Amino acid sequence: MEIQLDHVAIYAADVARSAAFYTRVLGLVNRFPGMWDNSPTILMHPESATGIAIFPATQHDETGPLDNNNCPAGTIEHFAFRTSRAGWDAYRERLGSLGIDHEQRKFGICTSIFIRDPDGILIEVTTYQDD
Numbered sequence: 001m002e003i004q005l006d007h008v009a010i011y012a013a014d015v016a017r018s019a020a021f022y023t024r025v026l027g028l029v030n031r032f033p034g035m036w037d038n039s040p041t042i043l044m045h046p047e048s049a050t051g052i053a054i055f056p057a058t059q060h061d062e063t064g065p066l067d068n069n070n071c072p073a074g075t076i077e078h079f080a081f082r083t084s085r086a087g088w089d090a091y092r093e094r095l096g097s098l099g100i101d102h103e104q105r106k107f108g109i110c111t112s113i114f115i116r117d118p119d120g121i122l123i124e125v126t127t128y129q130d131d
Contacts, residue, residue, distance in 0.1 A: 001090045006082035006126055007042070009053040013073035015041055018054050028052065049082075078122035080112070085129035088113070 012018035019041050022028045028043035028051050044051030057073035071077050083091065092113055095102045103114045112126040 001083055001087035001094075003081040003083045003087065003125065005050055006080040006124075007044070007051045007053050008079045009040065009055060009077040011057040011071045011073055011075045011077055012054050013057050015054050015056050019043060022052055022054075053077075053080075078114075078124055080124035080126050082126055082128070085127050088125060088127035088129075091125050 010018070019030065022043050023030075027045060029046055031042045031044040031049075031051065040053040040055045042051060042053050055077060057071070057075075088111065092102075092104070095113065095115065100115055105112050105114065110126045110128045112124045114122060114124050116122055
């Protein structure tokens with residue numbers, strides 16, 4: 001299964017200020033303006049589609065993957081890898097065969113699997129290809 005880094009999710013004290021910073025400094029663009037009521041704000045590089053998901057630090061998302069908890073500003077909440085649909089299906093089967101707890105979620109533009117590493121870091125593997 002081929003994977004590449006898709007995004008890193010962070011909590012920011014001021015989402016607009018952070019978005020302006022990453023736009024100005026790294027040339028990222030708002031990839032999905034208005035989706036999910038702008039939370040998160042998804043900024044991606046136009047040539048590589050790798051980027052950052054910015055959540056407001058005051059947000060508490062009780063519907064988040066694997067009992068997601070609110071994090072203070074400056075915290076990396078999770079990181080995500082992107083793969084093909086075939087790679088995603090193979091990854092899901094691998095997790096099952098290894099007996100690793102995971103959660104699947106659909107977000108309108110993608111389908112993701114979430115797991116936690118041994119230290120509790122949330123890892124997402126996502127595909128933008130339909131079922």
